[in-house]
Amino acid sequence: MTHTPGKVVTRDDVEPVRWMGEEGRFLLRGEDTGGLYSFFEVTTSPGGGPPLHIHEAEDEAFYVIEGRYSIVLGDEEHDAPAGRLVYGPRGVPHKFRNVSDGPSKLLVVATPGGVEGFFEGLSDLMAKGVPPSPPDMIELAARYHVEGLEQVGPPPGVRPGTRP
Known part of the structure; x- marks a missing residue:
């Protein structure tokens, strides 16, 4: 088992990363948890x-x-107001x-840790001004060891066969 020092984090001291x-x-x-999990808002x-x-x-837990x-x-859709947790194995x-x-907020626990590299890479791709293609996202997932990431549907509000 990897031992790591404890850590105290203030949310507003953490620089936000933006994507899609x-x-x-x-x-x-x-790296804060010895690779066990990532925790993010x-x-x-x-x-x-x-x-x-x-x-x-x-x-992932949301x-x-x-x-x-x-x-x-x-196959199930769940209503999730504030105070509800949904676990996605x-x-x-x-x-x-x-x-x-208006904006909504989730706290997410992802195991194992390290998924943040994927989102930071996605943010870099988005900075180019063009939404990344599904193959770009799969390559990015592989680079950051987000194993077996597979998009099986369109983004919310987008009909299959169209691009946002």
């Missing part, structure tokens, strides 16, 4: 959220702290969408 209508603050990174704009996707090697989300987990298709009129 979302903003994340990585409060505990993989995600703020999602109204209607925003990731497309339906699968992680083959990562588990705890809503502000606003309201619709969270799809497998590896291998289960999932997505979330902010269904509030």
